[in-house]
Amino acid sequence: MDSQTIVAPMTPTGVSAVAALRVSGSQVRMVVERLFGTKAAKGLKPRMANLGTARDPESGKVLDSLLFIYFESPNSYTGEDVLELYPHGNPLIVRDLLQAIRRIEGVRLAEPGEYTRRAFLNGKMDLTQAESVADVIHSANRAELENAHRLLGGALSKKIATLTAQVKDISARLELDVDFAEEEADPDFAGWETRFVSIRESIQQILNSFRGKANLSRLPLAVLYGAPNAGKSSLVNALLGEDRVLVSNVPGTTRDFVEVRLFLEGGEIRLVDTAGIAEHATDELDALSMKKSREILEEADLKILVLDGTDSTEPVVQPDFIVHSKCDVRGTLPETGLRISSKTGAGLAELKSVMNSALFKKRENEEDLWITSEREKACLEDAYAGVNRVLDLLHRNPAVELLAFEMQLVRRALQSITGEISSEDILQSIFAGFCIGK
Numbered sequence: 001m002d003s004q005t006i007v008a009p010m011t012p013t014g015v016s017a018v019a020a021l022r023v024s025g026s027q028v029r030m031v032v033e034r035l036f037g038t039k040a041a042k043g044l045k046p047r048m049a050n051l052g053t054a055r056d057p058e059s060g061k062v063l064d065s066l067l068f069i070y071f072e073s074p075n076s077y078t079g080e081d082v083l084e085l086y087p088h089g090n091p092l093i094v095r096d097l098l099q100a101i102r103r104i105e106g107v108r109l110a111e112p113g114e115y116t117r118r119a120f121l122n123g124k125m126d127l128t129q130a131e132s133v134a135d136v137i138h139s140a141n142r143a144e145l146e147n148a149h150r151l152l153g154g155a156l157s158k159k160i161a162t163l164t165a166q167v168k169d170i171s172a173r174l175e176l177d178v179d180f181a182e183e184e185a186d187p188d189f190a191g192w193e194t195r196f197v198s199i200r201e202s203i204q205q206i207l208n209s210f211r212g213k214a215n216l217s218r219l220p221l222a223v224l225y226g227a228p229n230a231g232k233s234s235l236v237n238a239l240l241g242e243d244r245v246l247v248s249n250v251p252g253t254t255r256d257f258v259e260v261r262l263f264l265e266g267g268e269i270r271l272v273d274t275a276g277i278a279e280h281a282t283d284e285l286d287a288l289s290m291k292k293s294r295e296i297l298e299e300a301d302l303k304i305l306v307l308d309g310t311d312s313t314e315p316v317v318q319p320d321f322i323v324h325s326k327c328d329v330r331g332t333l334p335e336t337g338l339r340i341s342s343k344t345g346a347g348l349a350e351l352k353s354v355m356n357s358a359l360f361k362k363r364e365n366e367e368d369l370w371i372t373s374e375r376e377k378a379c380l381e382d383a384y385a386g387v388n389r390v391l392d393l394l395h396r397n398p399a400v401e402l403l404a405f406e407m408q409l410v411r412r413a414l415q416s417i418t419g420e421i422s423s424e425d426i427l428q429s430i431f432a433g434f435c436i437g438k
Contacts, residue, residue, distance in 0.1 A: 141267025
């Protein structure tokens with residue numbers, strides 16, 4: 001592992017109240033001394049927040065007055081000495097601090113995912129936990145985030161460890177039989193098939209939980225549609241709590257669909273306000289607008305028909321549910337559907353609840369976990385195929401040498417999941433997708 005000390009910002013580029021930088025490696029005390037002075041370096045105490053004035057080591061220029069915290073090896077994220085700095089969130093300050101630290105001998109800019117990679121190499125986490133760090137950061141809804149936290153907490157690691165232990169036990173017995181094959185009678189494999197089938201079922205159960213990252217990263221899409229001037233744009237603004245979409249009493253104000261992001265209890269969704277769909281288009285532009293509305297409806301996970309009581313025609317697309325708008329100024333309202341007033345806010349909480357339930361369906365067992373890594377899936381598939389070959393050998397040719405060899409492959413496939421066995425190429429492909437500060 002590279003012995004150089006690394007530095008990188010932990011927060012995105014941009015203006016904020018506070019930013020954060022992380023330094024990890026053997027030169028951490030030197031960095032403190034060069035930025036804050038010898039007294040600060042000698043007085044370092046782990047996990048204690050310190051207020052200091054950081055100065056450029058070469059020019060002595062004041063960089064910022066900031067908080068910094070020291071984490072002593074091995075009790076840190078990476079397992080090395082770590083320094084976290086919290087300057088004011090001005091990009092100029094962050095840039096100057098970063099440049100000043102990089103100029104200190106033995107310090108360089110961190111590569112993408114290098115902090116987490118060092119945490120893995122120093123035994124702070126296994127490979128499944130390291131991969132889940134990215135899931136924690138990028139989860140788009142609450143269910144994904146909870147699953148990522150379970151993975152980071154080692155839930156999958158424990159399942160794989162149990163399976164690996166079972167396979168190791170069988171492998172040890174088989175290899176012992178190989179060593180003494182000439183001295184003893186043929187091994188008795190009675191009852192072994194049950195153990196192999198049990199292992200295969202456990203592997204299959206984990207495999208069945210796989211969800212690709214592409215599907216998980218896609219935000220659910222809810223589409224509002226209906227006749228012109230039905231109150232769709234007003235409803236979008238009411239749901240957002242701000243005037244994001246242009247509203248007018250003139251029918252047809254919305255000519256193209258408008259997409260916004262809305263946060264519900266379960267997570268973030270895409271909410272689309274479409275151009276009004278009438279029985280007949282008034283002109284070519286109107287026809288094109290309605291065509292676009294129909295196209296986005298085909299992609300929708302949730303179709304919400306907005307009615308204001310003036311349109312009696314059949315909807316062009318069957319809705320998932322109906323919203324009756326302008327209930328504060330209308331007389332009699334149908335019994336079915338939700339009654340909404342964008343002006344008074346009546347019914348908005350109920351609408352959000354219905355949308356949340358439809359777009360973020362609860363799992364039968366909230367404690368279940370699923371895997372998102374293609375690498376982990378491939379390793380499990382290799383292990384599953386290996387167990388199938390073992391079962392086939394038991395029926396056709398239960399030669400102990402062949403069984404031992406196949407179980408060795410199964411064991412290696414399972415060990416590869418947690419990184420007990422790993423290669424430089426695999427590690428590079430995993431951590432290259434991380435941000436620099438992680």
